[in-house]
Amino acid sequence: MPEGDDVWRVAARMHAALAGKRLASSDFRVPSLATLDLSGWTVLEVVSRGKHLLHRLAAPDSADSDDGATEARISIHSHLKMEGSWQVLGPSDRWHKPAHTARVVLKAEDGVSAVGFSLGILEVVPTAEEGHVVGHLGPDLLGADWDPELAEANLRSRPDRAIGLALLDQQNLAGIGNIYRSELCFLFRVHPAAPVAAVADLSGLVTTAHRLLEANKARPSRNTTGGYGPRGDSWVYGRAGQPCRRCRTRIEHATLGEPAAALQRERDICYCPSCQPPPG
Template identity: 45%
Template sequence: MPEGDTVFLAGHRLADALTGRVLLRGQLRHPRFATADLAGREVLGVRSVGKHLFTRFSGDLSLHSHFRMDGAWHLYRPGERWRRPGHQARAVFEVPDRQAIGFALHDLELLPTADEHRLVGHLGPDLLADDWDEAAEAEAVRGLVAEPERELGLALLDQRVLAGVGNLYKAEVCFLLGVSPWSPVSAVDPVETVRLCRRLLLANAWRPEQSTTGSLRRGQQHWVFERTGRPCARCGTRVRVGGQGAGVLERVAYWCPRCQPGPIA
């Protein structure tokens, strides 16, 4: 599932291409929106909240989209060939010089702009919010320590605690804190943890490449994430992998048994 920084960047690229423009074409290719036509509406802006995007239109209307595992927004010039098959397109927006195509957007909803909170009001503080401040940090810390015995990896993925952390940052934050993903929240400094999450997302928010090591070279971007059976980027010990969580919430967990002491699956 895309991380919050991926959604943040997609939102800013959409905003740059569409804000202040009137749609020549505004199709939503989903049976629920068979009668919806956004052509003729002005795009007022695009807002990201964690992993959620809201595209705002004139007439107090917003389109909510969520990437889930494989969704994405692409931008094209008129006549440019799409990089994904047309049958995956769920939203097609066009202005005179750009096309914005939403592929595999499993969650789409049209709603009054004033009601956006209905879909994101349950989320914890957005780590990439423009108005992040001490109060937001304190709220995030409170959410994190509310269940001190909860597995840290699961707490980090809980969007009700922190909005924006996905499996990549879960793995890398646990590594940088020196604990296994199954260690309890009480094993780490919650303020340091929240600040580390925000710092990593901010470092990658304005580029498609994601690095937690400081290197953008292929194979050197992450300490343990997706390095199953390969050496830890710090100590060379073989990285291990296991499942964390249950049912639909289960995610892959990566860790270095030397750099990250603590309980394991």
């Protein structure tokens, strides 16, 4: 499952490859969009919103109009979920995933294309109605709408909920995945299963989340520690069984789920039992 900064990079890569270009062809390989043909449409921009991706396009002959009739703008909304990926290819590049996993192929007139594989969500909506598909998200850690006070208030609205679950809830703040939630809980010395109300410095945690994603969005590989050499990129995530970088206690691994959300898959947490004593 990608983190918000992963999705931001995917959007930036596709924006650089496609923005301003007209599509020579499109090939949607999902039944609901099988007849959609976007050849002649112009890619205006590709942006991320939390962990969601939006390709915004203008209809043929409408891209230059100032007030751009809203009905002539559409957005391809996609989400990578667990397995998805987008690949940008030059005219002679090979696909990095099997063809049967391709869900959409967008080919620009210059031969550059973007292929979406195994996307968890793929739909097309009028750009003016993007709110229907991403409007539920809390403030985006990497977006123009970032609002730390609102993010903190959202988290506090359910003070008894485990902080490790509240941070993953994209309606509170958008962009945190499994890695950042483990790292943030370690940095603020709170066990992921502890209630939100038990976090001593929640505003500091929210501010740090923003700082970490901002710092990592343009890096080739994620680092939340600011040091420790090439293999020292995390405090606890992916380090189960290894010594804590603070206190040398063995890092533990567990899963954290929510009884009320039976369909929500339990996911890994990593923590130091000494720096982050379990609640109770």
